[in-house]
Amino acid sequence: MSLVKAPDNILIPTSKIDLDKIRNKQIHLFIIGHGQVGGLLIDQLIAEREKLKRRRRIDLAVVAVANSSTVLFDKDGLDKDWRSRKQEQGESYTIPQLIERAHRHGLYNTIMVDNTASPSFVLNYLPFIEAGFSLVSSNKVANTLGMEFYENLRERLAKRQQDYLYETNVGAGLPLIDTIKLLHLSGENITQIRGVFSGSLSYIFNRFSAEQIAFHKVLEAAIAKGYTEPDPREDLCGNDVARKLLILARELALHCEFDEVAVENLIPEPLRGLPTTAFLDDLPALDAHFESVRACCDKDEVLRYVATLDGDLADDFGAQMFVRLEAVPKNSMLGQLQGSDSIFEIYTESYGSNPIVIQGAGAGPQVTARGVFGDILRISERVSA
Ligand SMILES: NC(=O)c1ccc[n+]([C@@H]2O[C@H](COP(=O)([O-])OP(=O)(O)OC[C@H]3O[C@@H](n4cnc5c(N)ncnc54)[C@H](OP(=O)(O)O)[C@@H]3O)[C@@H](O)[C@H]2O)c1
Numbered sequence: 590m591s592l593v594k595a596p597d598n599i600l601i602p603t604s605k606i607d608l609d610k611i612r613n614k615q616i617h618l619f620i621i622g623h624g625q626v627g628g629l630l631i632d633q634l635i636a637e638r639e640k641l642k643r644r645r646r647i648d649l650a651v652v653a654v655a656n657s658s659t660v661l662f663d664k665d666g667l668d669k670d671w672r673s674r675k676q677e678q679g680e681s682y683t684i685p686q687l688i689e690r691a692h693r694h695g696l697y698n699t700i701m702v703d704n705t706a707s708p709s710f711v712l713n714y715l716p717f718i719e720a721g722f723s724l725v726s727s728n729k730v731a732n733t734l735g736m737e738f739y740e741n742l743r744e745r746l747a748k749r750q751q752d753y754l755y756e757t758n759v760g761a762g763l764p765l766i767d768t769i770k771l772l773h774l775s776g777e778n779i780t781q782i783r784g785v786f787s788g789s790l791s792y793i794f795n796r797f798s799a800e801q802i803a804f805h806k807v808l809e810a811a812i813a814k815g816y817t818e819p820d821p822r823e824d825l826c827g828n829d830v831a832r833k834l835l836i837l838a839r840e841l842a843l844h845c846e847f848d849e850v851a852v853e854n855l856i857p858e859p860l861r862g863l864p865t866t867a868f869l870d871d872l873p874a875l876d877a878h879f880e881s882v883r884a885c886c887d888k889d890e891v892l893r894y895v896a897t898l899d900g901d902l903a904d905d906f907g908a909q910m911f912v913r914l915e916a917v918p919k920n921s922m923l924g925q926l927q928g929s930d931s932i933f934e935i936y937t938e939s940y941g942s943n944p945i946v947i948q949g950a951g952a953g954p955q956v957t958a959r960g961v962f963g964d965i966l967r968i969s970e971r972v973s974a
Pocket residue numbers: 621622623624625626627655656657658704705706707709710727728729757758761952953954957
């Protein structure tokens with residue numbers, strides 16, 4: 590405690606914490622999920638806290654960190670030792686208890702950050718909104734459930750004037766959703782979106798098309814680099830790409846459902862029902878199928894797993910969505926893709942046949958965590974002190 594002199598020479602007791610709270614905009618973060626993305630995000634937030642206070646007058650305090658079993662809560666914000674503290678002091682919890690705790694401590698400017706991949710957790714978004722939280726999410730599920738849930742979520746947010754940002758749902762840290770949203774809101778007519786949306790499938794077909802290599806060898810390399818899900822059929826079935834395409838379509842206010850995306854499943858029929866270990870033990874079983882596909886390419890073509898949104902995009906119900914393996918010209922932008930990069934071509938009326946192109950690392954926990962951090966900062970800038 591220190592003493593500050595008021596103009597009339599009366600001494601007013603104060604403290605460093607009080608001054609900090611007056612000087613800086615206080616933001617209270619509830620981080621759900623601390624796996625690869627969530628864990629890195631918490632470390633990034635804690636590492637940047639003092640700098641953000643100095644430079645932006647924003648104090649981002651991570652007040653709660655939870656996984657599916659326990660939560661660690663500290664109303665003043667957690668520090669670098671959050672992992673060990675959570676192991677020692679983590680308590681079981683329910684969502685209503687967590688929300689009640691925020692209210693009991695008078696926490697305002699609250700943001701719930703979903704870094705799970707859980708389909709059931711997204712049902713908690715509504716109670717968080719009702720309790721005054723804004724939302725940030727790397728979890729795609731809430732944006733790919735039925736239109737009824739999607740629209741209801743947005744109505745509730747609008748009613749309470751709260752934000753929900755999810756830039757990392759498509760293209761990880763790339764500034765894609767924001768760009769599409771801005772183009773659409775500014776009245777620019779988007780006529781087509783097309784690209785390679787999956788880092789793992791980008792790597793697999795970039796290499797498979799460029800080298801005389803067996804398909805299973807490339808897939809093994811992708812697994813070893815950590816590019817695929819533990820069961821790579823989750824990548825090869827195309828559903829994750831289809832979800833990303835659906836999210837982009839909905840950003841254009843198109844009314845569409847997941848089952849309207851025509852998806853080419855890349856897993857040969859007999860291998861779809863195998864247990865994971867049996868599938869992983871016999872990856873060469875994929876070779877014959879992909880060898881025959883590669884043989885159909887002309888010499889100046891390469892294979893790419895391409896997502897396309899087109900149709901009559903001025904009509905709410907006019908979207909056509911395809912996700913499929915295509916032979917594209919080697920010298921096209923998609924054909925020149927390298928490594929595990931993603932690429933998004935956005936065609937609009939004003940830009941004509943020259944699309945806006947966004948390209949770069951479209952996956953990976955580091956860039957995803959940075960993207961989530963960016964969403965948190967955007968909301969923090971908007972809320973009042
Ligand atoms: N990794 C990437 O490169 C990447 C890129 C773009 C987007 N994403 C998205 O980012 C999200 C997180 O990915 P990740 O790689 O960090 O996953 P992860 O390592 O599997 O971590 C998931 C975390 O969520 C927790 N969790 C699961 N269900 C929960 C529930 N019902 N309630 C509370 N916590 C729960 C898990 O805790 P338990 O231990 O209790 O299960 C774990 O801490 C996913 O939606 C993913 O699609 C990831």
